[in-house]
Amino acid sequence: MEYMLSVFVKLLPRIPVTLMLTGFSFALGFVFAAGIAFLKLRGNLPLRILAGAFITIIRCTPPVILFFLVFFGLPVLLSVFGVAVKSTDSNLSAVIAMTLMASGIMAEMLRAAFLSVDGGQYEAAVSVGLTPCAALLSVVFPQAFFIALPNLGNMIIALLHESSLAYLIGAIDVVGRAAILTSNSYGLKAASIYTVVTLIYWGLTVLLSWIVDVLVLRTGRANTLVTAGS
Amino acid sequence: MSFQFDFPFARRAFAEALLGIPVTLSVVLAAFLAGFPLGFLIARCRLRRTPVISQILTVYVSFARGTPVVVKILLFYSLLPPALEHAIRVLGLNFSIYDLNPIVYAFIIFGITSSATYSEIWRSALNGVDSGQYEAAVSVGLTPFQAYLEVVLPQALAIGAPAFCSSTLSMLKGTSVVFLMAILDITGRARLAAAMGYKYLEAYVVIFLVYLTVCGILEQVFKLLEQRLVRFRAS
Numbered sequence: 001m002e003y004m005l006s007v008f009v010k011l012l013p014r015i016p017v018t019l020m021l022t023g024f025s026f027a028l029g030f031v032f033a034a035g036i037a038f039l040k041l042r043g044n045l046p047l048r049i050l051a052g053a054f055i056t057i058i059r060c061t062p063p064v065i066l067f068f069l070v071f072f073g074l075p076v077l078l079s080v081f082g083v084a085v086k087s088t089d090s091n092l093s094a095v096i097a098m099t100l101m102a103s104g105i106m107a108e109m110l111r112a113a114f115l116s117v118d119g120g121q122y123e124a125a126v127s128v129g130l131t132p133c134a135a136l137l138s139v140v141f142p143q144a145f146f147i148a149l150p151n152l153g154n155m156i157i158a159l160l161h162e163s164s165l166a167y168l169i170g171a172i173d174v175v176g177r178a179a180i181l182t183s184n185s186y187g188l189k190a191a192s193i194y195t196v197v198t199l200i201y202w203g204l205t206v207l208l209s210w211i212v213d214v215l216v217l218r219t220g221r222a223n224t225l226v227t228a229g230s
Numbered sequence: 231m232s233f234q235f236d237f238p239f240a241r242r243a244f245a246e247a248l249l250g251i252p253v254t255l256s257v258v259l260a261a262f263l264a265g266f267p268l269g270f271l272i273a274r275c276r277l278r279r280t281p282v283i284s285q286i287l288t289v290y291v292s293f294a295r296g297t298p299v300v301v302k303i304l305l306f307y308s309l310l311p312p313a314l315e316h317a318i319r320v321l322g323l324n325f326s327i328y329d330l331n332p333i334v335y336a337f338i339i340f341g342i343t344s345s346a347t348y349s350e351i352w353r354s355a356l357n358g359v360d361s362g363q364y365e366a367a368v369s370v371g372l373t374p375f376q377a378y379l380e381v382v383l384p385q386a387l388a389i390g391a392p393a394f395c396s397s398t399l400s401m402l403k404g405t406s407v408v409f410l411m412a413i414l415d416i417t418g419r420a421r422l423a424a425a426m427g428y429k430y431l432e433a434y435v436v437i438f439l440v441y442l443t444v445c446g447i448l449e450q451v452f453k454l455l456e457q458r459l460v461r462f463r464a465s
Contacts, residue, residue, distance in 0.1 A: 060403075062404070065438050069435070072430050161297075164298040165300055190304075191308045195305060201297045
């Protein structure tokens, strides 16, 4: 028990790494997802096909494989463009891989949310004098965002879990540090070390899903007010 | 840096990876066979709020869904063998834990994960069936069991079908980490082939293509299945 506490203290400074991997890829993924969703909704045919193909491919690729493909493939891809890199940064590769994954999955969430906003909302906004752009930005997007919020919350938790794969390409997040501790103990302490890791991830997940629930409840109320008022 | 994609190697790795497909599918199938009925039972207990059991199950589901699969693999792979060895010694069985195929651990880990995931789907699906359906079925003379089996369940299945399919597909992708337990699934086999010539990029491209194919085929199968189930949906 005392040993597990000491392991916890050693792993604690690595939690920010895990959270950063999760947060960055979620934020970047959201931006790309919005772009991809837009292409799929409003792009011309080739762009629509491209966006659809990207989503399908990402949905069919195991996260681990995406991590390894980015890690080993990025230097090669860069060398094609004349950029010579000796090695890939683990954290950067992890964020890129997770961003790819997040953008593919979130694009579908955002698209569905956008489509579920009643078309009358946009028409009403335009008819009272808003420009089409303003109507989208201040009427349709906020509603779509609230609709997508529960799914986006699940996404960030999924990303938190996928980030645990980053240690396979050398990132020293919580699992990465735990793996080092385990090999330092010649594997003898593996069970206690990984119990601590499990508890950390469980705790983080419970905390995150609680935050998401609170957000959904609060915005859900605001959202019903918007809908009821309209 | 000049990189040459080694096509002959990729072809060999592809053949190697194809041999891993049955292993990958067997993990998915085992997890489905264990998790689907277990998930149903968990959902029933939680919906009925059976005292004590329901609370324990809530913690179980929270644990199974709250921890990444890799972490579960690392935990159980370091926790289970000594525990099993101890159990074998206590029971006096003539069996070495080292003869046990590590795929058994994969079955256990993915069985736990899938039972929790499926239970959440079952829960919302069973909740989605109007309680009047059951009452009506009983009132026209069906036994409660019959009413449940023939009226409530098909409708719940129809509601849950898309979620069941997509979570099974993501489980298929999730099983690609079992190579950590030295299991020779799609990823494990291709990685093994790659390790000899340090041709990892080729191997991962090959694995990527194999998963794309398997996943694509399964997705189509599920789509057909969904269409069959949808006819039970109350309109």
